Amino acid sequence: MSLLQVEGLGISFGGVTAVNDVSFGLETGKIVSVIGPNGAGKTTLFNMISGVYLPKSGRVRLDGEDVTGLRPDLLAVRGMSRTFQNLQIFHEMSVLENVIVGFHMHERGPVLADLFGLPGSRRRARAAAEGARVLLERVGLERAAEREAGALSYGALKRLEIARALAARPRVLLLDEPAAGCNAVETEEIDRLICEVAKTGVAILLVEHDMKLVMRLSDTIVVLDHGEKIAEGDPALVSRDPKVIEAYLGAGTTEALHAHG
Amino acid sequence: LAEIKIGAVVSETGPASSLGDPEAKTIRMMVEELNAKGGIKGEKAKLVLYDDGGDPSKAKTFATRLVEDDGVVAMVGGTTTGTSLAILAVAEESKVPFISLAGAIEIIDPVKPFTFKTPHTDRMACQKIFDDMKARGLTKIGLISGTDGFGASMRAQCIAVAKTSGIEIVADETYGPKDADMTPQLTNIRNKSGIQAVLNTGFGQGPATITRNYAQLGITLPLYQSHGVASNAFIELSGAKNAEGVRLPGTALLVGELLDPKDPQKNVVLAYKANFEKAAGGAPVSTFGGYAHDAMRILTEALNKAPSAKPAAIRDAIEGTTGLVGTTGTYNYSKTDHLGLDLSAFRMLEISNGGWKLVK
Amino acid sequence: MSDLLQFLVSGVTVGAVYALVALGFTIIYNASDVVNFAQGEFVMLGGMISVAGVAAGLPLPLAALIAIALTAAIGVALNTFAIEPARGAPVVSLIIITIGASIFIRGVTQIVLDKGTHRLPSFSGDDPIHVLGATVLPQSLWVVAGAVAIFVALWLFFTRTLTGRAVLATSNNRLAAQLVGINTRFVMTLSFALSAAIGALAGVLITPILPTSFEIGISLALKGFAAAMLGGMGNPKGALAGGLLLGLMEALTAGYISSHYKDAVAFFVILAVLFAFPRGLYGSNPVERV
Amino acid sequence: MLTVEGLRSRYGRIEVLHGVDLFVGSGEIVTVVGANGAGKTTLLRCLSGVQPVSGGTITFRGEALTQVPAYRRVARGLAQSPEGRQIFTNLSVEENLRLGAFVFADERVERDMADAFAMFPILKEKRNQLAGGLSGGQQQMLAIARALMGRPACLLLDEPSMGLAPILVAQIFEVVKGLKALDVTVLLVEQNAFGALSVADRGYVMETGRVTMVGPAAELIADPRVREAYLGI
Amino acid sequence: MRLSPKQSTLLVLAVLMIASPFFFPSNYYYRVGSLVFVNSIAVVGIVILTGYAGQISLGHAGFLGIGGYACALLPAHFGLPPALAVVAGAALSGAIAYVVGRPILKLKGYYLAVATLGFGVLVSMVLANEGWLTGGPDGIKVPDPGLRALLEQVGIELTNPQFWYAFCGLVLFIGAWLALNLRESPTGRALRALHGSEVAARTAGIDVAKAKLNAFVISAVYASVAGSLLALQNRLITPDVAGFMHSIELVTMAVLGGAGSVLGGIFGAALLTLLPQVLTVLQDYEHVVLGLVMMLVMIFLPAGLIPSARRLLRGRGE
Ligand SMILES: Nc1ncnc2c1ncn2[C@@H]1O[C@H](COP(=O)(O)OP(=O)(O)OP(=O)(O)O)[C@@H](O)[C@H]1O
Numbered sequence A: 001m002s003l004l005q006v007e008g009l010g011i012s013f014g015g016v017t018a019v020n021d022v023s024f025g026l027e028t029g030k031i032v033s034v035i036g037p038n039g040a041g042k043t044t045l046f047n048m049i050s051g052v053y054l055p056k057s058g059r060v061r062l063d064g065e066d067v068t069g070l071r072p073d074l075l076a077v078r079g080m081s082r083t084f085q086n087l088q089i090f091h092e093m094s095v096l097e098n099v100i101v102g103f104h105m106h107e108r109g110p111v112l113a114d115l116f117g118l119p120g121s122r123r124r125a126r127a128a129a130e131g132a133r134v135l136l137e138r139v140g141l142e143r144a145a146e147r148e149a150g151a152l153s154y155g156a157l158k159r160l161e162i163a164r165a166l167a168a169r170p171r172v173l174l175l176d177e178p179a180a181g182c183n184a185v186e187t188e189e190i191d192r193l194i195c196e197v198a199k200t201g202v203a204i205l206l207v208e209h210d211m212k213l214v215m216r217l218s219d220t221i222v223v224l225d226h227g228e229k230i231a232e233g234d235p236a237l238v239s240r241d242p243k244v245i246e247a248y249l250g251a252g253t254t255e256a257l258h259a260h261g
Numbered sequence B: 001l002a003e004i005k006i007g008a009v010v011s012e013t014g015p016a017s018s019l020g021d022p023e024a025k026t027i028r029m030m031v032e033e034l035n036a037k038g039g040i041k042g043e044k045a046k047l048v049l050y051d052d053g054g055d056p057s058k059a060k061t062f063a064t065r066l067v068e069d070d071g072v073v074a075m076v077g078g079t080t081t082g083t084s085l086a087i088l089a090v091a092e093e094s095k096v097p098f099i100s101l102a103g104a105i106e107i108i109d110p111v112k113p114f115t116f117k118t119p120h121t122d123r124m125a126c127q128k129i130f131d132d133m134k135a136r137g138l139t140k141i142g143l144i145s146g147t148d149g150f151g152a153s154m155r156a157q158c159i160a161v162a163k164t165s166g167i168e169i170v171a172d173e174t175y176g177p178k179d180a181d182m183t184p185q186l187t188n189i190r191n192k193s194g195i196q197a198v199l200n201t202g203f204g205q206g207p208a209t210i211t212r213n214y215a216q217l218g219i220t221l222p223l224y225q226s227h228g229v230a231s232n233a234f235i236e237l238s239g240a241k242n243a244e245g246v247r248l249p250g251t252a253l254l255v256g257e258l259l260d261p262k263d264p265q266k267n268v269v270l271a272y273k274a275n276f277e278k279a280a281g282g283a284p285v286s287t288f289g290g291y292a293h294d295a296m297r298i299l300t301e302a303l304n305k306a307p308s309a310k311p312a313a314i315r316d317a318i319e320g321t322t323g324l325v326g327t328t329g330t331y332n333y334s335k336t337d338h339l340g341l342d343l344s345a346f347r348m349l350e351i352s353n354g355g356w357k358l359v360k
Numbered sequence C: 001m002s003d004l005l006q007f008l009v010s011g012v013t014v015g016a017v018y019a020l021v022a023l024g025f026t027i028i029y030n031a032s033d034v035v036n037f038a039q040g041e042f043v044m045l046g047g048m049i050s051v052a053g054v055a056a057g058l059p060l061p062l063a064a065l066i067a068i069a070l071t072a073a074i075g076v077a078l079n080t081f082a083i084e085p086a087r088g089a090p091v092v093s094l095i096i097i098t099i100g101a102s103i104f105i106r107g108v109t110q111i112v113l114d115k116g117t118h119r120l121p122s123f124s125g126d127d128p129i130h131v132l133g134a135t136v137l138p139q140s141l142w143v144v145a146g147a148v149a150i151f152v153a154l155w156l157f158f159t160r161t162l163t164g165r166a167v168l169a170t171s172n173n174r175l176a177a178q179l180v181g182i183n184t185r186f187v188m189t190l191s192f193a194l195s196a197a198i199g200a201l202a203g204v205l206i207t208p209i210l211p212t213s214f215e216i217g218i219s220l221a222l223k224g225f226a227a228a229m230l231g232g233m234g235n236p237k238g239a240l241a242g243g244l245l246l247g248l249m250e251a252l253t254a255g256y257i258s259s260h261y262k263d264a265v266a267f268f269v270i271l272a273v274l275f276a277f278p279r280g281l282y283g284s285n286p287v288e289r290v
Numbered sequence D: 001m002l003t004v005e006g007l008r009s010r011y012g013r014i015e016v017l018h019g020v021d022l023f024v025g026s027g028e029i030v031t032v033v034g035a036n037g038a039g040k041t042t043l044l045r046c047l048s049g050v051q052p053v054s055g056g057t058i059t060f061r062g063e064a065l066t067q068v069p070a071y072r073r074v075a076r077g078l079a080q081s082p083e084g085r086q087i088f089t090n091l092s093v094e095e096n097l098r099l100g101a102f103v104f105a106d107e108r109v110e111r112d113m114a115d116a117f118a119m120f121p122i123l124k125e126k127r128n129q130l131a132g133g134l135s136g137g138q139q140q141m142l143a144i145a146r147a148l149m150g151r152p153a154c155l156l157l158d159e160p161s162m163g164l165a166p167i168l169v170a171q172i173f174e175v176v177k178g179l180k181a182l183d184v185t186v187l188l189v190e191q192n193a194f195g196a197l198s199v200a201d202r203g204y205v206m207e208t209g210r211v212t213m214v215g216p217a218a219e220l221i222a223d224p225r226v227r228e229a230y231l232g233i
Numbered sequence E: 001m002r003l004s005p006k007q008s009t010l011l012v013l014a015v016l017m018i019a020s021p022f023f024f025p026s027n028y029y030y031r032v033g034s035l036v037f038v039n040s041i042a043v044v045g046i047v048i049l050t051g052y053a054g055q056i057s058l059g060h061a062g063f064l065g066i067g068g069y070a071c072a073l074l075p076a077h078f079g080l081p082p083a084l085a086v087v088a089g090a091a092l093s094g095a096i097a098y099v100v101g102r103p104i105l106k107l108k109g110y111y112l113a114v115a116t117l118g119f120g121v122l123v124s125m126v127l128a129n130e131g132w133l134t135g136g137p138d139g140i141k142v143p144d145p146g147l148r149a150l151l152e153q154v155g156i157e158l159t160n161p162q163f164w165y166a167f168c169g170l171v172l173f174i175g176a177w178l179a180l181n182l183r184e185s186p187t188g189r190a191l192r193a194l195h196g197s198e199v200a201a202r203t204a205g206i207d208v209a210k211a212k213l214n215a216f217v218i219s220a221v222y223a224s225v226a227g228s229l230l231a232l233q234n235r236l237i238t239p240d241v242a243g244f245m246h247s248i249e250l251v252t253m254a255v256l257g258g259a260g261s262v263l264g265g266i267f268g269a270a271l272l273t274l275l276p277q278v279l280t281v282l283q284d285y286e287h288v289v290l291g292l293v294m295m296l297v298m299i300f301l302p303a304g305l306i307p308s309a310r311r312l313l314r315g316r317g318e
C-alpha cells in the first residue's frame, strides 16, 4: 500500500469538469511529478488532496486511511504539507516568523500556557525559532530572516514557502511549481533541495513546468490533460509518449530536453 | 474679587439633545443675566458647563471634574434620569448640592441630602393625563412609548398608576426614537376593541411621527402626548392639522399669554419666554428649558440667602426654598420633599389651530 | 387583510428609506472596499441644507439641488483631503477616517446650521391615499420611486458603462487598474461625489417623513449598513432588496409579533440570512485560487 | 524609444535601484535578466509609473515620462504585463480584456480581442468566467493578452513565461518575435534567460539594483559569466 | 542589557502609570486615569481579536454590558459578592462568546462586522427592554465591592478615584502582560498567521476556526472585565455601555493606536478618552476638533500612533 493513494478523484466547477477520475500512488522517499498543459487540473488536484477543495468523487488515502475531505489542518497533523502556486504569504510577519508558523504543530500548546507565558510555551517557541533559522539557511534566505515578508521579491517568496512547508516536517510534501520565478541557477538549488528532502524519506508530489527539473527528479510522472490522466510512467517513457508531446511538450522542447539531458 | 463657581452637566448633544440643548441655553443665559444684575452679593458667578452627550459614565466624570477640579459650590443638570443618577452619586459623596433636571422619582425618593429636582415626576404626568381622561369618560386606552429612557420610564409609571386610577391599558406598543413610521403599532392599537384613547410617552421626533401617522390612518380617538413634547417644535414637526386636538400635560410656560392675570406664574413665564427666545435666536421655549430656569432660580435664591458660599450652606438654603414661583410650578422644598411640586403645577393643554389652549 | 396591507405599506416605506442609504454605500465600497461611515452624514446634510434653503426662502426644488451639489462637493473634499492623502493605508484606517469625518461633519453642521429637528414639507401634500383599507402618504411613493430610480441608475452604471467597470476594477486591483490606464484618483473622486449626491438626494426625499437633525446620520448609517450587508455589500440589487427586506421585517414584526423587539427580530433575520448566505443575498463570492 | 538614465527607486527607506541606465531602441527586443531580488520588477514598475522614482529620468518617445501619472502612460503607448499577473479576479475574462483597452473605447477593441482570443483560444472558451477561477497559466495568458489590448508601442513583460506549459513558453517567445514585425518594442524581463536571450536583440544583466552587463543578446549568451550565473551551463 | 519589546512595553506602561499621579493637580485626574485604564482593558481585547487575528467586531460593547450588568444583577438577585460577580461575568461573557462565536466567525470582513454588530444590538436591546430585570434604559445601581474598605483595614487609605486608578491600572497591567505573552507565543502567531492567509495557516496545521474562537473568547473576557470595572466604579450601569456607538469607539481606539500593538491600543484609548476632556474648553467646536484629530492621526500615522511612530523613530536611527 502506498503512503499516499489517490483513487478516482474528480471535481467540477459550474458544470465544467476540472479533474476527472484521476488515480495514482506515492511511496515514501519517492518523487512523483504531475505535469500537463495549463488548466489541465494539476493545482485543482493538489487542492483536493490537501483538503482545500472537497472532491466530488473519489478517495484520498494516507497510510491506507481514508482522509478524503478532511480539513487541511487535520491533514497537516497527519503529515501533509504543501506550497502554493498563488503565493500564500503572511505578509505582515517577518520572514522568520513565516517559517515558525510552519512549525505550529510542533510548537503549539495549551492557550493558557501561552497567555501566561509559561516556561514550556517559551521553550517551544524558542525551539521553533531555531529550527526556522536552519531552514531559512537551507533555502538561502538566512540574511532576510528579520525582514517583513511582504518586502521580498517573487523568487524569494517562492523559496520562503518551501521552507515553511518543510518546517511542518511532512511525510508527504506537495510542491506547486516551486521553481517558477527562479532562473536556471536558482532552479538547480531547488532541485538539490528537493532531492535532499526526498532522501530523508519524504514523499514528494511535484507540479512543475520546468521539464529539465521534472525529468531529472521524478521517479514517476503523471500527465494530466483536460482533467484526465493521459499517461503515467517513468520520465523517459513519458517524454516520448506522442500524446504527451502533442498536448504538452511540443516537439521543440522534447528535442531540447534530450539534447541537454 | 472671588468668583462663585456653578457647575452644570447636561446632554447638549446625543439622543437627549432635544431636552438638553434648551437646558444648556437657559443655564448660560441665566448666569449671564445674574452677572449683569451684579452677581451674588457682589460676587460674579462663573458657570462651568459640560456636555455629557447623554452618557451616564461621562456625566459622572464631568461631575467629578466639577467638584474636584473646578471647585464648584453647586451643580445643576442631569438631563436624563441615567445621567442624573450618575451625577447625584458624586454630589452625595462629595457633599455638593445638585439640582436635577430629570423626571424619575427615584432621584429624590428616598430623599438624599444633597439632591433636589425641579421637574414633575413622570408619575405625576401619568396621573394628570389619567385624571383628564376620566373626566372625559375615557377608561380603556392604548399605550405607545419610545424605547428611550424617558419613554420607557414613563411607560412603567403609567402602567403602575393606571392600576390605581381605574384606567385599563388594553394595548402596549413601543417604537424606536428614530423610527420613520409607526403605522403598524397604531394599526394594532386601533384594532383593539373598545379602545377609547391613545397615550404616547416619548420625546423628540417620535411623538411627531406618531401624530402624523395617527392622522394618516384616520384614527379619531383622542390622542394624548406626554410633557416630553411640550414645545412649539412639536406642533411644527407634526403639522398643525395633524396635531389638532392633541392633549398633553404641560407647564404654564407654553400658555403664558392665556394665563389669568392673577396667576402668580404669569409674569415669571412671560419673562423667561421673552428672554429665552431672544437669547436663543428665536428657538421656541420648551418645558425642559423651563426646568433649567427653575433650577437656576432656586439656586440663585439659595446663594443669596445662604450665609456663605459653602456647599453645605447652599444645600440648607435650597432645602429652605418655599413659595418660589417657577415656570413649572411653585416650589416648596423641605427636609422630606426634595421635589417641592404638587400636581396642581401641571396644566392640561390642548393643541388648537397650531397653538396651545388651556383645558379647563 | 387591510392590516397586512398597512404593515406592508409601512415596511416598504421604511425599507425604501433604508435602501436609499444602503445604495449610497455601494459606490464608494465598490471603488475602494471602504464602508464609508460618513454616508449617514451625507443623508443628514441633504436634509439639513434643504431645510436651511427653504427657511431662507428658496423654493424646495432649488434648495434640494443646492443641497445635493453642496453635499457632493463635501464628498469630493472628504476624498481629496482625507482619503487620498492616506492612500495605501490599511482599509480599517480608512474606515476610521470616515468615522472621524462623520463626527467632524456633524460638529460643523451643528455650528453652521443648528441643533434643532426639522421637517421638509411633503412634495405632494399630506393627504393620505387610500388603497384597499390601507393608507399611504404621497411622500412614501416619492421615497420608493427615488429608491427604485437610484437603483436602476446604479445598476446600469455598474453593468453597462465602462466607467462603472473601472470603478469595480479599481477596488479589485488598484495596481492593475493603473496599469491599464484607469485614473484611479478620478475614480475615487467620482465615487465620493456620486455617493454623497445619492445620500443627499435620499436626505431630501425622506426628510418630509423622517425629520432631520444634525445627529440623525448615525442611526441611518447603522440601518443602511445592516441593509446593505443583508443584501450583499456592493451590489445595488442587494442594497435595494436588503433595505426593503429590513423595513418589511420591522413592520411585520411590529404588526404581528411585538413592537418591543422589532429591531431584534430584524437582526436575527440578518444573522440567519448570513449563516445561509455568508455574503448576503446578492453579494458576489470572490474566487481566489491558491 | 525608451531611455532610462540614473534611475533610482526605494521602498520606504531602502533603495533598491541605485542608478540604472538602460536604452531600448524603436522596434527592438531588449531583455533584462538577473537573480531574485535584483530589482527587475521594480524597474518595470517605475517605467509604468506605479513605483515612485527617487532619482534619474525616464524618456519615452522623446518625452520626459518621469512626471507623467501611471494612467496616462498607457495612452502614450506603454503597457505592462506585470509580475504576479494582477488580473481583475472579480471580473470576467472578457471584461479584463476590455479594461486592457480602457483608454481606447472604439471599434478596434473588438478586433484586438479577436486577435487575443486567436492567440490564446482557452481565453475565448472562458470569456464569461470570472478571471479569478482561471488556472495560474491561464491567468498569465490573460495578463499578457490584456497588456496587448493596450495597443502598446512598447510592451513591458515581467516574466511572461512563468507558469506556462513548455508548448506555450515556446509560443510566447514566438509572439514576442512576432511583435517585432508589428513594430512593437519589447522590454522583456525573464528568468528563462536562455529563451529570452534567444529572441532578444540586446540584453542587460542586473545585480542588486545595478546594471552590470549590457550587450547584444548573442554575445551575452556566449559570455561565460552569464552562462554560469544565469543559464546554469 | 537590551530589553525585549515585551519588557520595554511593560516598562513604559508601568512608568506612565506610576509617574502620572505626581502630576495630577486634583482627585479628578484619577477618575480620568481609571477611565483610560478601563477603556484600555477592553481595547487590548480588541487588539488580540482585530490586531492579531484580523477579525472585526462591532459588537464588543455587548460584552462590556454583560460584564457590567453581571456586577449589578448577580449581587442583587443571587447575593454574589460584587468582586466575584466580575469573575462570573467574565465567565459568562466567555461562554456566550464561545457559543455565539462558533457560527459568527465563519463570516468574513464586513459580514462578520455586521453579525457582531447584530449581537451587540441584541444585548443592548435586552438590557434596555427587560426593565423588570435590568432597570431599563435608565440603568441600574451597582453595589460597592467593598475592596476599598478592605484596604483601609490594612491601613491603606485611598480616595475613591485613587483606589480605582490603582485597581484598574493593576488589572490593565496584567491584561497587557497577558496580551504581550500571547503575541509571541504559538497561539498568537497562529492568530497573526490566519490574518495573513487562512489557507496557508490551515495547511500549516492551524485549526483556524478554533484559533479565531480562542481570540474571540479571550477578547470577550477582556471586554467583560472592563465593563465590570466601569460598573463598579460608576456604581451605576446603563444599556449605553453595550451600545453600537461604544463598540465603534473601542475599535476606533484600537485602530488609532495601531491595531496590532498592545501599547498602541492603550495610547489610542488614552487619546480618545482624554481628548473629549481637553476639548470641553472648545464647547461647540469639540466635535469638529475631535473628528479632525482622528482624521489627521490616520492620515499622517496610517498604521496607528505607536507603529507609525516606531517606524519614524527607526528611520531617524538609520
Ligand atoms: N474555483 C474555480 N472556479 C472556476 N474554475 C476553476 C476553479 N478552480 C479551477 N478551475 C478550472 O479548472 C481548470 C483546472 O485548473 P488548475 O488550476 O487545476 O490547472 P493547472 O493544471 O494547475 O494549470 P496551470 O499549469 O496553469 O497552473 C481550469 O480550467 C480552471 O479554470
Ligand SMILES: Nc1ncnc2c1ncn2[C@@H]1O[C@H](COP(=O)(O)OP(=O)(O)OP(=O)(O)O)[C@@H](O)[C@H]1O
Pocket: A150, A151, A152, A153, A154, A155, A156, A181, D011, D012, D014, D016, D034, D035, D036, D037, D038, D039, D040, D041, D042, D043, D083
Ligand atoms: N514592497 C516592497 N517593500 C520593500 N522592499 C521590496 C518590496 N518589493 C521588493 N522589495 C525589495 O526590492 C528588491 C528588488 O525586488 P524586485 O521585486 O524588483 O526583484 P526582481 O528582480 O523582480 O526579483 P524576482 O526575480 O524574484 O522577481 C528586493 O531586495 C526586494 O526585497
Ligand SMILES: [Mg+2]
Pocket: A042, A043, A044, A085, D135, D136, D137
Ligand atoms: Mg496550477
Ligand SMILES: [Mg+2]
Pocket: A153, A154, D040, D041, D042, D083
Ligand atoms: Mg520580479
